[in-house]
Amino acid sequence: MTQQDDASLARELGLLSVDQVARTIQRHPEVVRRHARSGRLPGERVGRGWFFRPDRLVAAGYPQFALPTAELTASMGPSFLAALSEAGIDALQLGSEHEIFEAVARRLATVGLGSWYFLVVPDGSGLRIAYAHPLHPAGADDPQTVGRILSFENIPNLKRTCETRRAQYLGDPAEIVKRVEANLPPGQHTDAATVARQMDLRTAISAPMVARDRLLGAITVSGPNLRPADLPAVTAFANQTAAVVEATRLLAEARASEEAMVQTLGMAVDLRDQSGHHASVHVRLLERFAKHLGMDSAARRRLHYTLLLQDLGKLGIPEAILRKRGRLAPEERAVMISHPIRSAEILERFPPLAPLAPLVRAHHEWVNGEGYPDGLKGEAIPLETRVVAVVNAFFSITFDMPGFTITELPAALEELERFAGIGLDPALVPPFVQMIRDAAASQPAWYAQLLAEMKKGHEAPQTPTGGPRDVLTVADSRELRIIHRVGQEIGAVLELDVLLARIVDIVRDVAGYYRVSLILPTDDGRLEGWAASGQDAQGQHQTRPAGNGVAEWVFAHGQPLIIPDVTVDPRYTGTDSSVQSELAFPLTSRGRVIGVLDAESQSLDAFTQGDLTLMSAVGSQLAASLEAAQMHDLLKREATRDPLTRLANRRVLLERIEHQIAHAERHNEAFSVVFLDVDQLKIVNDTHGHMAGDALLREVASALIEAVRGEDLVARFGGDEFVVLLPATLAGPAAVVGARIQDAIRRHPFLAGSQLITIPGISLGIATYPGHGRTPEQLLAAADTTLYTDKKRRKRPA
Structure with a gap:
């Protein structure tokens, strides 16, 4: 049967062709065929073609096929x-x-x-x-x-x-x-x-x-x-x-609700800030500039919201900081710098406004990378934020300045141009400045209204707040960025060595120094380089040569020191011939010097009073951070040590055995554990007192450390029991270590009151992985069993 015969038969049966269905549902015929093959359209195969029953198409959700077949082809086409x-x-x-x-x-x-x-x-x-x-x-x-x-x-x-x-x-x-x-x-x-x-x-x-x-x-x-x-x-x-x-x-309803929320939050910020800003005027000029740039309505709406919500985080800043007259202290500025982050965090909690979070977070970033809180640079700053920054800066140096007059506008626009490429996008400043200059020349209605409203605002009585201006210098920005980033690291990093390394990296990265080092005292009173960042920087825990170096002088005197030319100052003990000048600053906490922050430059006389101010601003936080990290490190070490013997405790031992089992399985190795306990500890306690018993246990710990290798782990298991973990050690060599331990114990007397007494002795047992067990519990149980066999043997009379 030919394809023409198929079509004739289909018509006789009252079926629709692929073309008829495609025309009615406005799809390509090939799409209709594909849907028929997949079952998405209820088609029937007649010969080699697909055809469709109108009633089945209606049942499948196509009501247009309810009309007679002839009418389907009689429409306008x-x-x-x-x-x-x-x-x-x-x-x-x-x-x-x-x-x-x-x-x-x-x-x-x-x-x-x-x-x-x-x-x-x-x-x-x-x-x-x-x-x-x-x-x-x-x-x-x-x-x-x-x-x-x-x-x-x-x-x-x-x-x-x-x-x-x-x-x-x-x-x-x-x-x-x-x-x-x-x-x-x-x-x-x-x-x-x-x-x-x-x-x-x-x-x-x-x-x-x-x-x-x-x-x-x-x-x-x-x-x-x-x-x-x-x-x-x-x-x-x-x-x-x-x-x-x-x-x-x-x-439209959602946007109206969104707009109402933004307006409410913006009003709350204005009431809290009391900065004298004229938000509605700012918004209108921003809208004008956005249209001048050809931005679409969605982008203009984001600009509007960003402008109103950029200081939302100030709602969480203490009143005393917002109202303080004069320069803020470093700690206070650290709080102030947090407001873009707080703003972003608030917006992230509300899904409709969440896309604005990165825009408000970046509203104090500078295109040269000197802004805060993240040091974003250039186009890494969102476009909307860069546009808002131009309008913010314009008002900051013009109509928001007390006593500003329209005659000062040309000079203000020149100042704005000088800031292009530093804090403002150099591609956005020229069109904005030209827009204002053209408006000043032609006096359009919107510009006249702007001047009228700003004049009215200046004539209205205002209560000076005395609070800090929201425009910061480059030096301020460096301080705040260091403080902010160090604060972030403190919250995220708990390892002392890692934290100190990141702190010096941050100071060097933000301040632009050649090399930065953090120098701390050791237990014996010497100074040690704990962390360094920069070219040819040495690693952690570098012992410094004895003598009166720059850091030693600063640590001893508790005063900062700038050396304009290190070649003529005998206190410089460095070996890098490219270093030309140095700055060392004492880190002080509670009246006590706890370290020295040292910076070096490859230029002569590179450090100024501004650098001292920077070190002073960040030094107090670094000192506090350092003490907190040292305390955490101490607590962490204490949590892994037995308080009496200073050996590793039971938890550390079990973790190390777990790691050793995993290592042994990967490398097909064996290892051994020696389980031992002290004989007659109860008799010593009863006879000489518990102080003597404690001295006995400490002496046993000392003897064990003396008898084993550096890679071996000695741990107090509990009471009078000790365990020695011997990595990569078979049973035979482990028995040799056991004998060496016995010999060391005999050579270690301890002091009981005024008497020097020999350690009564120890009993020990050895177990080897994997022959005696494949888990820590199995290995320790096997060694314990051997120990008691040895103890019974030694008690048996000859």
């Missing part, structure tokens, strides 16, 4: 369907009801269709004409005026459309004239027939706009050749338009 589809696509890209209706109406007009868009009035008594686009407007006497309310009594066809929520076809020209006549306004001079003829109202389809089971209104499409077969297509188009209108409404 592909151009009409394409226009409806393209109109729906246009609607998806617009943001207001008027824009949506206007776009789709123009699209329908391209295929000879007029259209009217109605919305249900609040009381449900009729429809309001939201938009009208007849093909041939009736001129000044057009009854279809946008905004008119049409009572359902005068629009029975639309009433039926809305009540039944089904599209209605009107193909009788006389009936259409009758409908027009019923809606002519009072005083209309043109008769209804003339109006209908002028507007080419010969056939019409009205379809309901329904979204989420809610009637929004209706759409009427008119033209010379509409047919009942066009009902499904117009219905689908109306529903799509309704969905877009509803989505636009919901978005």
Whole structure:
């Protein structure tokens, strides 16, 4: 059977072809075939082709196939369907009801269709004409005026459309004239027939706009050749338009709610800050600049919100800091620097505003990388933040300055230009400055209003707050960035060596020094280089040569020292010939010098009073951080040590055995453990007292450390029991170590009161992995069993 025979048979059976279905649902024929093969469309294979039963298509969710097959091919054709589809696509890209209706109406007009868009009035008594686009407007006497309310009594066809929520076809020209006549306004001079003829109202389809089971209104499409077969297509188009209108409404409501929240938060910031800023004026100038740059509405909205919320984190800053007159102390500035981070954290908790978090966090960053809190540079700073920064800086040096007059504007704009490439984006400053200069020359209405409002603001009585200005120098920024980044490391890093290494890296990175070192005292009073950053920097715990070096002098005197030329100062003991000058600063905590922060430069006389100020600002926090880290390190070491013998404790022992088992399994190695206990400890305690017993245990610990290798671990297991872990040691060599331990014990007497007494002896047992066990518990139990065998043997009389 040929393909032509297949089609003839299908027609006889009342089936639809692929092309008919594709045309009706507005899909490519190949898409219809693919969906039929996959089962997404209920098709039937007849010969080599696919065909479809209309009733099964209706059941599958395609109501347009409910019409007789002949009517499906009698519509206005592909151009009409394409226009409806393209109109729906246009609607998806617009943001207001008027824009949506206007776009789709123009699209329908391209295929000879007029259209009217109605919305249900609040009381449900009729429809309001939201938009009208007849093909041939009736001129000044057009009854279809946008905004008119049409009572359902005068629009029975639309009433039926809305009540039944089904599209209605009107193909009788006389009936259409009758409908027009019923809606002519009072005083209309043109008769209804003339109006209908002028507007080419010969056939019409009205379809309901329904979204989420809610009637929004209706759409009427008119033209010379509409047919009942066009009902499904117009219905689908109306529903799509309704969905877009509803989505636009919901978005508008969400934005209104969002805007109200932002405005409320912004007002709270203004009330808390009391900085005298004129937020509304700032917003309007920012909006003007954004339009000047050609930014879209979404970007302008982000700018608006960023400006209002950039100081949201100040709500958490103590009043005393916000109101303090004069320069803030380093600790206070560390709190002040936290407000961009606090702002971001607050916004991150509210999903609709979360995208603004990185924008407000970066509002004190500078394009040269000298800003805070993250030291972002150039385009790493969000574009919106860079735009807001230009407007912020403009107001900071002009209208927000007490006593500023308009005559000072040219000089202020020149200052703004000088700041381009330092704190401000050099690509954004020129267009902003040119916009202001052009406005100053032409005096447009918006500029005149700006001047008037700012003048009014200056004339209004203001209570000086005396609080710190929110514009910081480069030096301030360096201090704050170091303080902030060190604070972050303290919260994230607990290992002392790692923390100290990161601290010197931060100071060198932010301050730009050649080399930075942190020098701390040892238990014997010498100074030791604990951490260094920079070229040729030595590693941690580097012992310094004895003598009166620069760090030693600063540590002893508790005073900072700048050496402009190290070649002429005998206190310089370094070996790097490229170093030309040095700065050493004492780290002091509670009146006591606890370390020295040392910086070196390859230039002569490189360090100034500004560097001393920087060291002073960060030094107190570094000292506090250092003490906290040292205390943590001490507590950590104490948690792993037995307080009496200073050996590793039981927890550390079990962890090390676990690690040793894993290592042995990977490398196919053996290792051994020696389990031992002290003989007659109870007799010593009862005879000489517990102080003597403690001395006995300490002496046993000393003897064990003397008898084993450096890589072996000696631990107190509990009471009078000790364990020695011997990595990579078989049973035979472990027995040799056991004998060496016995010999060391005999050579270690201990002091009981005033008597020097020999250690009574020890009993020991040995177990080897994997022969005696594969877990720590199994190995220790096996060694313990051997120990008690040895103890019984030694107690047996000869």
